Amino acid sequence: MRNQIIDIVPSTMINFLLVAVFSLLIGLEQRRYYIKQELESRFGTDRTFMLIGILGFVFYIIVPQTMILFMFGGLALIVLLGICYYQKIVVQRQFGITSILTALITYCLTPLIYTQPIWLVLLIVVIVLVMTESKEVLFQFSKRFDKEEFITLAKFLLLAGVILPLLPDKNILAPTLNFSPYKFWLAIVAVSGISYCSYLLKKFVFPNSGVILTGILGGLYSSTATTIILVRKSKDLQEEHKTVAAIILATSMMYVRLFLLALFFNKTIAWMLAPSFAISIMVSAVIAIYFCKFYTNKSIITRAKAFQSHNNPLEFKTALLFGVLFIFFAFLTGFVIRNYGVDGINLLSFIVGMTDIGPFLINLLQSKWDIENTVIVTAILNAITSNNLLKMIYGITLSDKSIRRPLAIGFGILIVMGLLLSFVLHL
Structure with missing residues (x-):
């Protein structure tokens, strides 16, 4: 018709x-x-x-x-x-x-x-x-811009649109490392892109967000950094139940961020991680809801204060530190696999969890290791579990006394669950 x-x-x-x-x-x-x-x-x-x-x-x-x-x-x-x-x-x-x-x-x-x-x-x-x-x-909208915003945008466009296409995609190290200047810079762009999106959401879409939304958006940037900021401000916020929930939600968003990185660099590993990450996100969300809605304490509940969860994510020092860790973990992971095999990589994953797990994870996803995919998935889960342990230690030592016990309970559940998920993969 x-x-x-x-x-x-x-x-x-x-x-x-x-x-x-x-x-x-x-x-x-x-x-x-x-x-x-x-x-x-x-x-x-x-x-x-x-x-x-x-x-x-x-x-x-x-x-x-x-x-x-x-x-x-x-x-x-x-x-x-x-x-x-x-x-x-x-x-x-x-x-x-x-x-x-x-x-x-x-x-x-x-x-x-x-x-x-x-x-x-x-x-x-x-x-x-x-x-x-x-x-x-x-x-x-333009009134929210300061003099640094366009410089920040120019930096990101320079990283992603100018430097990245010019770099050669040829292996310059050992064949097993699959390391090229292009893949190295691509890792920086991927991590910076997620962090930059979180930064823009926090500053322009939710500029007056409370502590809960701060935890969610901050977790996309860095759950560890957000945890440290929140526990240090726990005395000033006077919202212990929401502070604990925000910290747990920051960890929940960490799983989302890591899944996006895995999906970008290695779809096979990403879909193998998906069930474990989905369980972790649901459990952490349930824990956060419990502390936000049902957990009671003796503190006076006041209105949440808005504050910045993180600074500009595209600082040159941050990118440089990521690059140094990326190269370091590339060599360290290769050395451990060649000399100690699967047991060595599992032990290394627990140790790496006490640092920035991003470079280690991207190395596992990009490189051509002579190990099974299940070993890589297990190593990633172990690194996340170790990182949750680190955040629990930060929470217990740096926070107000009123939230130490609920933080220990919340992270304790996530740590035990991570160990169980890692154990299931070995069966």
């Missing part, structure tokens, strides 16, 4: 109707935007923009091969809009140019419809409508 209608209705008519409808929508948006202003403060809205779109259609359809008439019409429109803008500056003392640019885009709709896929034209129209309506939203 649809094809029959298209065959009956000339394509020129369909294109004309699209130009008219899109132009009218843009014009209606302009009328709504200027509805509270005087008529003299604008050069036109719905009828004007619709006629501009139709004018572009007429000039284009007459000589579509050379578009000479369309170009002259566009030049005449630019002159008229320039005169209008000059009057706006001189008489009204206003300098905004959004409506003029929108009018020029409306004039160009016809060649877009004839030469580009319809989804692209729709996308352009939608963006025009959204951007003209988002002035106040963008203004409020």
Whole structure:
């Protein structure tokens, strides 16, 4: 039926109707935007923009091969809009140019419809409508930026879009290590990307988040760092039940972050880890819910204070430290596997858990070790269990006395569960 209608209705008519409808929508948006202003403060809205779109259609359809008439019409429109803008500056003392640019885009709709896929034209129209309506939203959003934000964005684009494609993907170390400058930098970009997303969410989407959301977002960056921050602030927060829940949730998000890294570097290992990670996330979520909703203590419950869970994740020192640990664990893991086999890698995984497990995990996922996948999965689970033990030690030694016992219980459950999951893989 649809094809029959298209065959009956000339394509020129369909294109004309699209130009008219899109132009009218843009014009209606302009009328709504200027509805509270005087008529003299604008050069036109719905009828004007619709006629501009139709004018572009007429000039284009007459000589579509050379578009000479369309170009002259566009030049005449630019002159008229320039005169209008000059009057706006001189008489009204206003300098905004959004409506003029929108009018020029409306004039160009016809060649877009004839030469580009319809989804692209729709996308352009939608963006025009959204951007003209988002002035106040963008203004409020820009107020949250400080002078370092664009430098941070430039750093990430430099890491991911400039340096990474230029690096060679050739092995420069032992064949078993599968180590190349490209894979080395890819690991830095992957970890920095997850951390940067968490940083942006915390600063711009949830700037006034409480302690619970701080734990969730901080866990995407670093569960260990978030745990240390929360336990140190436990005396000031005076929300012991929520502080414990936030720390456990930070660990829960650690499983999400590690699964994303595994999925990025080695899908086979990632799906082998998925059942254990799913169980760990559910158990940690249940523990967090219990401490948040049902755990009672004698402290006075006050409103959660918002604070930054971490600083800028793209500092050069952080990236450099990650790179050094990445290379170190590459050699150390290779040495242990060659000399001590599976037992050595299991012992090493427990030791590594007391440091940053990210470089060790990515080495296991990227390198071509002569070991079974189950051994790699077990080593990752052991490293996570050891890291949970480290966070429990931090919690007990650095926190307020009122949360030491629930922290020990929560992490104790996660540690025992991690050991059980690791044991099951050996069966």
